[in-house]
Amino acid sequence: MKTASLTDNIQYHETRPTIQVLLDTENGKEIRIAFKKDQVMKEHKTPFAIVVEIFEGCIDFGVNGEVHTLNRGDLISLSGGVPHDLTAVKDSIVRLSLNKGDSAKRVEDVVKGS
Numbered sequence: 153m154k155t156a157s158l159t160d161n162i163q164y165h166e167t168r169p170t171i172q173v174l175l176d177t178e179n180g181k182e183i184r185i186a187f188k189k190d191q192v193m194k195e196h197k198t199p200f201a202i203v204v205e206i207f208e209g210c211i212d213f214g215v216n217g218e219v220h221t222l223n224r225g226d227l228i229s230l231s232g233g234v235p236h237d238l239t240a241v242k243d244s245i246v247r248l249s250l251n252k253g254d255s256a257k258r259v260e261d262v263v264k265g266s
Contacts, residue, residue, distance in 0.1 A: 158207050164188050169263050173256045181250040187240035194266040195237040200251035203229045209244025
């Protein structure tokens, strides 16, 4: 058994979102992304399907040029290969569920490039 918390030890970076792997299991990875207002993850794609949960705050989630405003409690799923971007409307905590074959390093590289 493994446990993690979306609310413990949250750290915000001044200029870009902060990535933290909360769980790494045989089935997948759960990642917390902490955004300060107006921070962005530029358009990118993932090789595998993902699920994104807005745990706290509000995110403008762009998919193929269309923006979806997601609020606390909202979920969105995407197939692999779909271009998407995220912009924090206010301070936000996002839970990202990754396929086991995907890597947290890829997500970190997206954030560093944003």
